Amino acid sequence: MSRIVLVAACALVDTDGRILLAQRPEGKSLAGLWEFPGGKVEEGERPEETLIRELDEELGIKVNEACLAPLTFASYAYQDFHLLMPLYVCRRWEGNPAGQEGQVLKWVRPVRLRDYPMPPADEPLIPFLMELVPG
Numbered sequence: 001m002s003r004i005v006l007v008a009a010c011a012l013v014d015t016d017g018r019i020l021l022a023q024r025p026e027g028k029s030l031a032g033l034w035e036f037p038g039g040k041v042e043e044g045e046r047p048e049e050t051l052i053r054e055l056d057e058e059l060g061i062k063v064n065e066a067c068l069a070p071l072t073f074a075s076y077a078y079q080d081f082h083l084l085m086p087l088y089v090c091r092r093w094e095g096n097p098a099g100q101e102g103q104v105l106k107w108v109r110p111v112r113l114r115d116y117p118m119p120p121a122d123e124p125l126i127p128f129l130m131e132l133v134p135g
């Protein structure tokens, strides 16, 4: 039995109904794949606190906890750990998302999400986003 790793992720949705994807930088695991911003929940953190911290660190935006709504989650057996990843939705933030760690960012319509190679854990999340933001 591999350990469970808890990762909080967020779909930022803009006023045109597009969702923000970030490309994992070279040197990290799963480099080049497109993911939802977020990261590992650290000791003593609530997932919402993780996201507020990660969205600031990775994108340079400020998010209020009240603007984080749970949507669904991913549960996926990677080779060396089991990923449990709650996916939140956020439509309001302060600042302009910009890759603070050199990540390329892309605003993508839900119907186009399949054009962007994602980690295998993320693929089952796409229908939920398509239902959330039709068209």
Ligand SMILES: Nc1nc2c([nH]c(=O)n2[C@@H]2O[C@H](COP(=O)(O)OP(=O)(O)OP(=O)(O)O)[C@@H](O)[C@H]2O)c(=O)[nH]1
Pocket: 007, 008, 009, 028, 029, 030, 034, 035, 036, 037, 038, 039, 040, 054, 083, 119, 120, 121, 122
């Ligand atoms: N943020 C994020 N992580 C994902 C997604 N899908 C997915 O499988 N993961 C996996 O979740 C794990 C943790 O993500 P992460 O690398 O962003 O963690 P982190 O920000 O804390 O970075 P660090 O551990 O390099 O400090 C990685 O193994 C990553 O591959 C996703 O959509 N978003």
Ligand SMILES: [Mg+2]
Pocket: 037, 038, 039, 040, 054, 058
């Ligand atoms: Mg991260």
